[in-house]
Amino acid sequence: MDGTAPLSVTLDDVRGAHKMLSGVARVTTMEGSRHLSSLVGAPVHLKCENLQRTGSFKIRGAYVRISGLRPEERAAGVVAASAGNHAQGVALAASLLGVHSTVFMPVGAPLPKVAATRDYGAEVRMTGTVVDETLHAAREYAEETGAVFIHPFDHPDVIAGQGTVGLEILEQCPEVRTVVVGIGGGGLAAGVAVAVKALRPEVRIVGVQAAGAAAYPPSLTAGRPVALDAVATMADGIMVGRPGDVPFALIRELVDDVVTVTEDQLSSALLLCLERAKLVVEPAGASSVAALLARPDAFEGPIVAVLSGGNVDPLLMQRILRHGMSAAGRYLSLRLLLTDRPGALATLLGVLSVVDANVTDISHVRTDPRLGLTEAEVELHLETKGPDHCAAVATALRDAGYTVLA
Template sequence: MTEFAITLEDVQDAQKTLAGVARMTAMEGSRHLSSLVGAPVQLKCENLQRTGSFKLRGAYVRIAGLDPEERAAGVVAASAGNHAQGVALAASLLGVRSTVFMPVGAPLPKIAATRDYGAEVRLHGQVVDETLRAAREHAEETGAVFIHPFDHPHVVAGQGTVGLEVLEQCPEVRTIVVGVGGGGLAAGIAVAVKTLRPDVRVIGVQAEGAAAYPPSLVAGRPVALDSVSTMADGIKVGRPGDVPFKIIGALVDEVRTVSEDALSSALLLCLERAKLVVEPAGASPVAALLSDPEAFPGPVVAVLSGGNVDPLLMQRVLRHGMAAAGRYLSLRLRLSDRPGALATLLSVLSRAQANVLDVGHMRTDARLKVTEAEVEVHLETEGADHCSSVVMALREAGYTVL
């Protein structure tokens, strides 16, 4: 036994429980990331897990551990997506009735998937905190068992099975990088890995706008953030869980933070280079590698925790990622309001090898002179240096770039 809520034996028992339920997901090498880090980098593809994320593991182990009376009462959960789908499928596989509360603004594909997996979906609240309260009230009123997304020993043990698979698939690993929201996945991996291989570094990654762990670790207790803001909704958690916090504080070597630009660039890299659809939270370990590649002794395993990304968010994130990588450039310019002026501008852009995606042309505005027009152009470019050369070409041609 250890001082923690779970042991290696708990994780190994969870692995037996999950046999035939959760897949041993693939490990894919990344040449591009390996060249940046200077050592082999493998991607642990939990985005290819059933329901599209690691969440099935913990949800199934938790529900499987209920006694017959608890199962008869049903289960209830609150989630904006991945945990909702994990609970819905796990409950269906175990023959347990499930109710899942989701925010009113949850992406339609995630709502539909949760229903398809067998849950009754109830939309309540604008943010997850309001949804969480509604789920707890439902549990008190009906006797249904509340399934927490990360703050329960059985859930943490289930998520820890990812760590056992990493050691089996990549026994030479020296660093494991994993996204951190409430902390269940990182805590489970840390217990499994550090017990068997204390030499392996486990690094957690949080979004800068939802980084509750760094101040909490300094304080020595879970500290709630006043607000959270990040595109990575899978790790958008304002307070660490009590169960995982103690484990992470003792066993995880470091918790890093990454910017929104790094997250979007990581998502774009996974799509373009690895041919993998990964949500922003799932791409957070890749964002950490991109941000500071020399900080991770290799071989490195980056855990891609999920791939359930809303298509509309994907569109916005890819555009943001292209801009961060210098692949997308938006400009406003002043030019003479005369016939052929727009065609001349486009010819300059063509010579500069910039691909025009969209053009907006405004001729009437109080800021403009009678003889002026303003044009907004959105361009596809080849990188930061190309962006600079495009701007220089426009200025050399006499245009005012705003």
């Protein structure tokens, strides 16, 4: 930090937000993780914003932003655009403050998130198929009606509200040496960095982005926000194609490093949180844990990993868990050829039984132009016990004379 320009959000702003949020946002728990600590070789603590009201940290910034509106602005109502977490945060914050809220959500938004946003008191309008189209509709609505547009991350009040997570981290884990936090537009990471660096400048702040939506690395290289041509990741909570101007300036000044994680690492992190910490976390919320799994030797402890949200659609959760189990070697899918004769399938299943592989699904194709007259193709989906077991299953099948195609 060279101090050449004043920061748009200060520690005093975050402290003011903290007072404002008393009795509104929960002081979420911090849980130690023995499993992650053993993997990383240093104490790891999980800051559980997935247990926050509305299921994510977003209520913090939304409430502070709406609280700061003038009476005539409150009378005009507020409008927001979001696929889920920000929508719910704005809806609840507005309801608590007696302000009418309209939230635009994309047509494909998960039904539980749409229902929750309505339950928190917002008028929900389904518009567009991607968040960019939804944002455009929300801005048009603001211009037409005078409603105040509540940006999900690109406003100092929102960042100050999210920064209260940083104050809680220092209170709950005063010995912390590294804070790892996911980055989408950058509001949470910027706010946490403001609070932590002001009070403990030696603490290292590491931001995490999904590799398929990593706008910050090229933007930091360019020295300005750079928009990606396309974004694609299961972590919809951090699927943002361009950094916000306000958080970008803070992150460039205060955040020590920004790393990326793959889809496999995200799904493995979600699975780990569910199995080992008994915490339901969405892919974006688990990005900090994914970074620890990807680089277990890269962080000085004690480490605090922020679990930023837990709003995951059950159907998506099912797919992600299967993906995570596959990435962890807990699922094995393969195709193989066998001779088409009575008892051939039973013999194959006997081989799998010997190596203790549990069949979850099987497809048996006997008529296909690709197959010889006496051939059949079998597609298997198996539950396995890890990469070594997967290799042992494939070896046993080949040793038994089967041609493994994939």
